[in-house]
Amino acid sequence: MNVREEFLPYAQPSLTHRELEEVLEAVRSLWWSRGEKCQRFEEEFAQKVGARYAVSMNSCTAALEVALCAYGVSPGDEVITTPMTFCSTANVALHLGARPIFCDIDPQTGLIDPAGIEPLITDKTRAILPVHYGGQPCDLKEIYAIADKNGLVVIEDAAHAAGAFYHGEPIGNCRDAAAFSFYATKNLATGEGGMLTTNDPEVAEKARVLSLHGMDKNAYNRYQEGGSHLYDVVYPGYKFNMGELAAALGLAQLERLDQMQATRRRYAALYEEGFASIPGIKTLRQLPERENAWHLFVIQVDPREFGMDREGLIRFLTGKKIGTSVHFKPVHTMTYYEEHLPQNPVPLPHAEAFYQTIISLPLYPSMGEEDVQYVIESVREASQLDAK
Numbered sequence: 001m002n003v004r005e006e007f008l009p010y011a012q013p014s015l016t017h018r019e020l021e022e023v024l025e026a027v028r029s030l031w032w033s034r035g036e037k038c039q040r041f042e043e044e045f046a047q048k049v050g051a052r053y054a055v056s057m058n059s060c061t062a063a064l065e066v067a068l069c070a071y072g073v074s075p076g077d078e079v080i081t082t083p084m085t086f087c088s089t090a091n092v093a094l095h096l097g098a099r100p101i102f103c104d105i106d107p108q109t110g111l112i113d114p115a116g117i118e119p120l121i122t123d124k125t126r127a128i129l130p131v132h133y134g135g136q137p138c139d140l141k142e143i144y145a146i147a148d149k150n151g152l153v154v155i156e157d158a159a160h161a162a163g164a165f166y167h168g169e170p171i172g173n174c175r176d177a178a179a180f181s182f183y184a185t186k187n188l189a190t191g192e193g194g195m196l197t198t199n200d201p202e203v204a205e206k207a208r209v210l211s212l213h214g215m216d217k218n219a220y221n222r223y224q225e226g227g228s229h230l231y232d233v234v235y236p237g238y239k240f241n242m243g244e245l246a247a248a249l250g251l252a253q254l255e256r257l258d259q260m261q262a263t264r265r266r267y268a269a270l271y272e273e274g275f276a277s278i279p280g281i282k283t284l285r286q287l288p289e290r291e292n293a294w295h296l297f298v299i300q301v302d303p304r305e306f307g308m309d310r311e312g313l314i315r316f317l318t319g320k321k322i323g324t325s326v327h328f329k330p331v332h333t334m335t336y337y338e339e340h341l342p343q344n345p346v347p348l349p350h351a352e353a354f355y356q357t358i359i360s361l362p363l364y365p366s367m368g369e370e371d372v373q374y375v376i377e378s379v380r381e382a383s384q385l386d387a388k
């Protein structure tokens with residue numbers, strides 16, 4: 001068995017001299033908290049995704065919570081989301097005293113199934129929180145139609161979707177709000193960071209105030225020349241704002257996003273082509289009228305056809321020095337959710353079965369085409385093992 005020498009991580013940020021230049025400039029400026037780079041990053045990000053407003057945060061989780069709060073989600077409310085997501089999508093609803101209600105997924109895409117949403121709506125429902133799973137935009141037309149009919153807001157968890165398009169429109173140019181993640185593994189990375197985008201000036205203003213202690217809007221200028229030491233607090237807000245060093249990374253990464261996305265698309269196409277000829281390995285269904293941001297490349301293992309189960313393949317790939325991950329263990333199966341939440345109004349069989357089959361493979365612009373081929377050939381090798 002031929003094993004590569006160096007471990008191939010499942011994700012890694014992409015670094016060039018541009019990130020170093022921007023960060024050095026920020027460090028040397030001695031303005032390390034929210035400042036000019038944060039502001040410029042917001043303007044350029046808003047422009048990139050076609051939204052009128054972007055508010056930078058220290059995480060996507062923060063942006064999701066601020067969005068829910070800005071739309072007035074409060075104790076007793078219900079928020080409909082998908083179980084096939086990172087825990088924070090649902091945790092933020094709990095922080096505000098609201099209850100996440102889980103809607104099952106389409107087992108071919110991992111995306112929330114719009115047909116499952118309407119039966120979950122009650123007089124307590126305030127918001128729908130869909131996730132663009134893996135970077136593929138979910139069925140926004142259907143979801144917004146349901147929201148319109150029932151007077152709900154839609155807060156898109158766009159953690160995977162920087163660089164994604166839906167019917168030609170960038171994700172982020174949304175009716176209500178979208179939350180992006182710039183966590184170290186994400187398509188655009190600032191280490192820790194996030195962004196809320198919206199076209200609603202009132203929500204943008206509220207989000208800005210909420211993310212900075214609830215201080216009135218000019219408070220962050222209070223240390224600048226001509227700034228005033230006087231500020232007011234209009235809400236017991238959060239300390240969720242982004243800092244200059246993260247924004248510096250963000251500016252450089254944003255400049256390079258199109259190029260990084262082109263590489264992700266190319267690698268995803270190679271994976272799709274490679275796995276098409278391996279029995280028992282399925283790739284996710286790609287829906288029409290959208291451009292996937294390819295944050296994740298997820299395969300589904302059919303143990304009977306493949307001859308090995310998901311855990312077996314993960315172990316085999318680890319032996320081949322290939323890093324993998326699983327996105328996600330459904331949120332409703334996490335201990336806190338099982339022990340403290342009332343039973344979900346509907347069972348979630350698709351999410352639970354989907355979880356048993358999935359593996360996320362390495363996909364990022366700083367890996368090479370030969371790494372992609374090595375992963376494909378390693379999976380093929382596993383499928384051909386005699387001792388299965």
Ligand SMILES: *Cc1c(COP(=O)(O)O)cnc(C)c1O
Binds near residue numbers: 062088
């Ligand atoms: C990464 C992720 C988040 C959280 O992002 P942070 O920036 O780490 O807060 C939220 N939702 C999904 C689907 C994610 O993958």
